[in-house]
Amino acid sequence: MFVGFNVQDRRFRNVTAWESQNWFMLAGRRPLAGGQLSVRGMLSLEPFTMHALGSPQVFQTGESYHRSPLIDYQHPHDLLMHLGATYRLERGRVAYVVGADLVGSPALGPTVFMHRDSARDNPQAPLTHHHLDATHITPGVLRAGVEIDRASLEGSWFRGEEPDDNRLNLGRPRLDSWSARASWRDGPWQAQMSGGHIQQPEWFDPYDVIRLTASIGFTGTVRSRALAVTLAWGENREPPAVLDGYLFEWDLRATGTTSIYGRAELAAKDIFNLGVPEVTIEHGHRISRVGALTLGYLRDVSTRSWGRLGIGADATVYHTSSDLRLLYGMPHSFHVFVRYRPNPQASGAHVH
Numbered sequence: 001m002f003v004g005f006n007v008q009d010r011r012f013r014n015v016t017a018w019e020s021q022n023w024f025m026l027a028g029r030r031p032l033a034g035g036q037l038s039v040r041g042m043l044s045l046e047p048f049t050m051h052a053l054g055s056p057q058v059f060q061t062g063e064s065y066h067r068s069p070l071i072d073y074q075h076p077h078d079l080l081m082h083l084g085a086t087y088r089l090e091r092g093r094v095a096y097v098v099g100a101d102l103v104g105s106p107a108l109g110p111t112v113f114m115h116r117d118s119a120r121d122n123p124q125a126p127l128t129h130h131h132l133d134a135t136h137i138t139p140g141v142l143r144a145g146v147e148i149d150r151a152s153l154e155g156s157w158f159r160g161e162e163p164d165d166n167r168l169n170l171g172r173p174r175l176d177s178w179s180a181r182a183s184w185r186d187g188p189w190q191a192q193m194s195g196g197h198i199q200q201p202e203w204f205d206p207y208d209v210i211r212l213t214a215s216i217g218f219t220g221t222v223r224s225r226a227l228a229v230t231l232a233w234g235e236n237r238e239p240p241a242v243l244d245g246y247l248f249e250w251d252l253r254a255t256g257t258t259s260i261y262g263r264a265e266l267a268a269k270d271i272f273n274l275g276v277p278e279v280t281i282e283h284g285h286r287i288s289r290v291g292a293l294t295l296g297y298l299r300d301v302s303t304r305s306w307g308r309l310g311i312g313a314d315a316t317v318y319h320t321s322s323d324l325r326l327l328y329g330m331p332h333s334f335h336v337f338v339r340y341r342p343n344p345q346a347s348g349a350h351v352h
């Protein structure tokens with residue numbers, strides 16, 4: 001859980017906000033018919049701890065508010081972010097996995113940013129969120145997969161449409177999209193390749209999207225210091241544009257009480273054309289290529305049985321494409337925040 005002050009500074013429009021990004025998780029499991037049944041839930045209070053538009057963030061896009069596409073804001077997450085069950089049956093070296101989620105994440109993309117160790121101390125969502133892992137709060141998901149040793153292959157069926165701006169309701173499940181993912185784990189290393197067909201994810205763009213992603217990550221220790229790194233690529237193919245995004249992020253536990261984190265991104269976005277479906281293939285979309293580099297520091301100031309309390313800050317500088325420079329100039333931003341994280345509990349409760 002993060003509580004802090006957010007400053008986004010760009011030409012003609014500087015925005016500040018007091019806000020909190022927060023995620024609360026609960027999980028349980030029990031043996032069933034020779035296998036194991038797991039149930040997991042996840043809530044967020046962001047509908048109450050953020051402005052209804054969301055968290056100000058230069059160049060961020062995705063979803064909408066009051067029938068207008070969001071630009072320069074990261075949307076709040078829904079009150080109910082996840083509720084689902086998974087059944088796992090092991091037979092020797094092979095494990096069979098099936099699951100269903102009222103709200104959940106299909107087999108598409110890397111681990112979502114708030115669950116990635118490489119992003120654990122960063123309060124800001126990646127600019128590439130909607131290139132990589134934006135399907136993590138999908139209403140209605142069916143999943144099936146098989147695991148053999150360190151490799152796994154998964155498939156899923158889900159609703160393609162993004163959630164609406166009512167953060168307190170449940171979207172209607174609709175199995176109109178599909179995805180597949182192959183992944184591999186070996187010690188501290190993990191990698192995945194995935195792709196899917198998403199039926200009209202945004203109401204204001206009357207196009208289906210083909211999303212392709214690939215990522216590799218490391219979560220381990222280097223010279224006795226905990227280090228987590230993720231390198232990822234995602235691509236959205238939607239008529240008439242192909243939008244690529246690249247991400248490199250890291251979190252280094254420099255000492256027992258301090259962490260240094262960062263993120264570097266490049267992303268192609270159609271900022272000028274959001275909500276303008278009449279743009280034709282002949283005239284094309286104007287693609288803006290933007291980038292961001294974030295460096296941050298966090299220090300734990302209290303470690304008790306009830307959890308860890310830390311104080312942190314970060315700064316971001318942006319690369320602005322030439323077509324956006326008149327409107328944005330050379331923007332920059334920073335956060336100052338308090339972060340709370342509970343100690344791991346056997347009960348399965350967890351807070352981000």
